[in-house]
Amino acid sequence: MPSVIGLLTGRVGRPPGAPMAPRDGPGAVITADRPVKFQASRRVRGIDGKAEPMASHGARGRSGGRPTLEEVAARAGVGRGTVSRVINGSPRVSDATRAAVEAAVAELGYVPNTAARALAANRTDAIALVVPEPETRFFAEPYFSDMLKGVGAELSETEMQLLLIFAGSDRRRQRLAQYLAAHRVDGVLLVSVHADDPLPDLLAQLEIPAVISGPRSAGETLASVDSDNYGGARSAVEHLLARGRGRIAHITGRLDVYGAQRRVDGYRDALRDAGHDADELLIESGDFTEEGGRRAMAELLRRRPELDAVFAGSDVTAAGARQALREAGRRIPEDVALVGYDDSAIARHLDPPLTSVRQPIEEMGRAMIDLLLAEIADRRPAASRGLERQHVVLATELVERSSS
Amino acid sequence: MPSVIGLLTGRVGRPPGAPMAPRDGPGAVITADRPVKFQASRRVRGIDGKAEPMASHGARGRSGGRPTLEEVAARAGVGRGTVSRVINGSPRVSDATRAAVEAAVAELGYVPNTAARALAANRTDAIALVVPEPETRFFAEPYFSDMLKGVGAELSETEMQLLLIFAGSDRRRQRLAQYLAAHRVDGVLLVSVHADDPLPDLLAQLEIPAVISGPRSAGETLASVDSDNYGGARSAVEHLLARGRGRIAHITGRLDVYGAQRRVDGYRDALRDAGHDADELLIESGDFTEEGGRRAMAELLRRRPELDAVFAGSDVTAAGARQALREAGRRIPEDVALVGYDDSAIARHLDPPLTSVRQPIEEMGRAMIDLLLAEIADRRPAASRGLERQHVVLATELVERSSS
DNA sequence: AGGTACTGTGGGAGCGCTCCCACAAGTGAT
DNA sequence: ATCACTTGTGGGAGCGCTCCCACAGTACCT
Incomplete structure (x- = not known):
């Protein structure tokens, strides 16, 4: 698969009267509310299929017969600059002129040349x-x-x-x-x-x-x-505390990820603020993977068999932890409560369904x-x-x- | 999700001595075999962060301080046209000149301006x-x-x-x-x-x-x-015939898809060439869906309960047919042999694994x-x-x- | 010698835009 | 009436390339 996928996201027309976007606005390319109809636009090649003389330099040629700004201007009886202003939605155009230009644009089926625009304006959109x-x-x-x-x-x-x-x-x-x-x-x-x-x-x-x-x-x-990784972690821990859990462990994410650190901070502070003593042995680092979660959970159970809740750094980690808990004969949530992070699809599909911290990714x-x-x-x-x-x-x- | 995803597929450098591609070749952009190092390239803005006078028109400005063809040419002591030829891999350049230009390109960290190229050449690549x-x-x-x-x-x-x-x-x-x-x-x-x-x-x-x-x-x-939809269908039917099946049904794909028609043709011809009488009642149209396959299969079983094989127009259709066969108490392959089309993932995961016609999609x-x-x-x-x-x-x- | 045919090279012209300066016309304060 | 703005407009001058014509140089014929 190629390494760059590009998504076209631009719109087709600008809603009439829509507020101008920054920098004089990415304006409407064309006011195409009308059905998109393509006039066969005069072609460069003659009907017989042979190439036209195509005067080596001079009037219209390369562009494949597409209308240019200049032509729209001529048609509308205005200057090139004015057409450009209309196309780009500048407010400094009189209504009458704007209407004339828009008509010319529609008649000719004008569509701006992206490359020319990019070159002149030094941007790519x-x-x-x-x-x-x-x-x-x-x-x-x-x-x-x-x-x-x-x-x-x-x-x-x-x-x-x-x-x-x-x-x-x-x-x-x-x-x-x-x-x-x-x-x-x-x-x-x-x-x-x-x-x-x-x-x-x-x-x-x-x-x-x-x-x-x-x-x-x-x-x-x-x-x-x-x-808010910090706040998300806090809310998870506070939730567990509210459920009456007192020995809450944490399986971290990869600690070279800043967000994972912040979750640890949130975990620590929530416990401290609730008056719990710090217990570093209740923290074990994972790496966001299932296997990591399983390993960390097994280690935690060894070190602190009396734990009654686990806050995992991700849902996948939680899935791993769940396996380790099962293998150790702990029931979820009766013996050990489990909370994940991300609220991904696996959270819903886990058995039992996993409480998780949702991030507003969209x-x-x-x-x-x-x-x-x-x-x-x-x-x-x-x-x-x-x-x-x-x-x-x-x-x-x-x-x-x-x-x- | 946006409606256009674009994938970057271009390469970074052209293998030395690689044959020229069509139209004078999409040449190397830059001969970046060396580690990709980015010189801080002289900036437009002054060190103090204020905008340079940037002579309203005249020498270098807009491009953001990137070197141009012209500058490479000056550096290499050649003309603009020559640099262009080197960049585009034209063979009509002497080795010495080419080397000089390539050196200048490397020194300046020259990268062609895509927009300018697109505008001048009237193509987008x-x-x-x-x-x-x-x-x-x-x-x-x-x-x-x-x-x-x-x-x-x-x-x-x-x-x-x-x-x-x-x-x-x-x-x-x-x-x-x-x-x-x-x-x-x-x-x-x-x-x-x-x-x-x-x-x-x-x-x-x-x-x-x-x-x-x-x-x-x-x-x-x-x-x-x-x-080769026709040949693929033939091979499926011939395979079934070779396995001793004589009453082979076909569940077609959507017949407004040409390929699906060709599969029907292949099915018919394979049977005819094997000396079997045409039996239109052994053909039922599906629509490439699972539900369609199930429905068609049920219909076929009603019309021709004595059938002993089914060639389905797609794997998904075959999956649907399989369900209908199960419900009718037919064993696969003992009572009825089943062949699909596409060799998709479901073919492998079906129970029993599905014989299928693979298309070389890649x-x-x-x-x-x-x-x-x-x-x-x-x-x-x-x-x-x-x-x-x-x-x-x-x-x-x-x-x-x-x-x- | 004078053709003819290459190869290699320089640079003019132009691609279709945007930017911006110049300027006409209108508006209002002095 | 003059000056100072503002609004709307036209068009020159680029943006950085490619294309192609012109021409020097060399080579190999007549």
């Missing part, structure tokens, strides 16, 4: 969603498709095109670097990036606007969107796009930057099921 | 894979991902970018039409198109090269790639790309067209399992 994972994982995990849904929804209000780039192997990362160096996108969305990934630095160097889905640290330099996608578009728009007027990076944190929600 | 289905089906059915794999593999030798366009709803078809009208792709790959789809006509009108994966009829006007994807690239290349020199459309048919293979 495309952004990339970079996934440093093999595409199999991408398609398998609902996390990504939820994110994609949010991103797509938010983007559908714009003319932006989305490219999905898989950077799971060295070869692909190389390709990605190439792609970025060619400035083929106006901005980048980064998901599931590890702490030591050089990609963020590359983006900074190339001065490409970027938003990261989970900050790499408290001092993240890129704009970021995250769910919303995170939307938020990322908002931030990114703002950054792109800001950058445009090569103006005084130095804006602080935005960091958005979205609330989580505990979904209670019968495992706790 | 992108093609679209159009899927007139919702993306859920796309991701669920291995048919598509296999196809994608083949397409991606073949494309990885070129600089072409792939766009995946979902045209499952009216809105999306509209968007697609818009996209095509803007000539944002050089060519289109069409998969699973129904007989009455207007898309092929639209493509013809816009003069966009296109290849279809299953011809809509014997007189398909578009270039096409298909598997190869079909490759073949489609080959045809499409050839068409695109042919079209370029607006030369005498009128070439006959190419139709490629690939052989199928019978995969024997225990259901027959």
Whole structure:
């Protein structure tokens, strides 16, 4: 499978009277509410099939017979600049002129030439969603498709095109670097990036606007969107406490992931605030995998056989823990209550169904796009930057099921 | 989810001495075998963060400080045209000059500007894979991902970018039409198109090269790639005959799909050639669905209870037939042998595992790309067209399992 | 010598846009 | 009436490429 999938997200027409988007707005390409009909548009080649003389240089040729801005202008009896303003939705055009231009556009079936626009304006109207994972994982995990849904929804209000780039192997990362160096996108969305990934630095160097889905640290330099890992963990632990559990263990995620650290913090603080003594032996690190969860659970049972609840760093981890608990003869939730994180599909399908902390992934996608578009728009007027990076944190929600 | 996913498939560098591809070849963008290192490339903005005067018109500005062809030429002490020839891999450059240019390219970290190239050359170096289905089906059915794999593999030798366009709803078809009208792709790959789809006509009108994966009829006007439905069906029936079955029924696919008709033809001819009388009551039409298969099977059992084998138009259909057979108390394969088509995942997982006709889907994807690239290349020199459309048919293979 | 035919090279013209300057016309304060 | 804005408009000057023509240089014929 190729390493970059791109999603078309632009819209076809701009709702009449819709507010202008930033930077004079990505305007309507064409006001195509009417049925999309394609006039056979005068062709370059003669009827006999032989190539027309096609005056080596001079009037219309290469474009394949498509109308240009200039032609629309002539038709509408206005200048080129005015047509451009109408096309791009600038407000500084009189109503009469606008109507004339729109009529000409419709009559000629004018569609802007993307390449010319990109060249002149030095932008691509495309952004990339970079996934440093093999595409199999991408398609398998609902996390990504939820994110994609949010991103797509938010983007559908714009003319932006989305490219999905898989950077799971060295070869692909190389390709990605190439792609970025060619400035083929106006901005980048980064998901599931590890702490030591050089990609963020590359983006900074190339001065490409970027938003990261989970900050790499408290001092993240890129704009970021995250769910409230700390709060989510707290809510899980508080829920267990409220259920009367007092010996709550935690299987962490990979601790080089900042979000996993924050969950540990939330776990610790919730227990401390409830007046429980810290017990480091109730914490065992996992790695977000099922096997890791099983191993960690077995270890916890060995160290603290009297535990009565487990907060796992992910649903998959919880699934592993569940197996270890079963093997040890512990019943869920009677003997040990279990809470996961992510509220993924497995949470619902586990036996018993798993209480889990839901992250608003789709919303995170939307938020990322908002931030990114703002950054792109800001950058445009090569103006005084130095804006602080935005960091958005979205609330989580505990979904209670019968495992706790 | 957005309606167009684009896949990046281009390569990073051209293998030294690789044969030139058509039309003077999509050449190496940059000879980046060396580790991808990004020089901080002189920036437009001053160190203090304020915008440089940036002489309103005149030398270098908009491009964001990236080197241009002109600069590479100056550095290498040659003309602009020569650098262009080197970049595009033209053979009409002396070795010494080429080396000098390549050195300059490497030193400056030159990467061609895609937009400028697209504008000047009137091409996009992108093609679209159009899927007139919702993306859920796309991701669920291995048919598509296999196809994608083949397409991606073949494309990885070129600089072409792939766009995946979902045209499952009216809105999306509209968007697609818009996209095509803007000539944002050089060519289109069409998969699973129904007989009455207007898309092929639209493509013809816009003069966009296109290849279809299953011809809509014997007189398909578009270039096409298909598997040998006729031969595949024959091999299935011949296999059943060889196993001593004499009363072989057929559950067809949707008969508005040309391939399904061809399978019926193959079925008929195989029986006729073996000296069996035609028995139209052994043929019942399905619709490629499980429910259709079940219904058709029930009907066949009612009409011809003495049947001893079934050739189903697809694996899914076979799965439906299997249920109906079970319900009727027939054992597979003892009482009734069952053969499917597609050799999809369910064929392996059915109980008993299903004998099925495998189509070389990945190869079909490759073949489609080959045809499409050839068409695109042919079209370029607006030369005498009128070439006959190419139709490629690939052989199928019978995969024997225990259901027959 | 003068053709004829290459190969290799430089650079003009142009692709279809956006950006921005110039300027006409209108509006209102002085 | 003059000045200072504002609003709307036209069009020049690019953006960074590709295409192709022109031409120098070399080679091999007559």
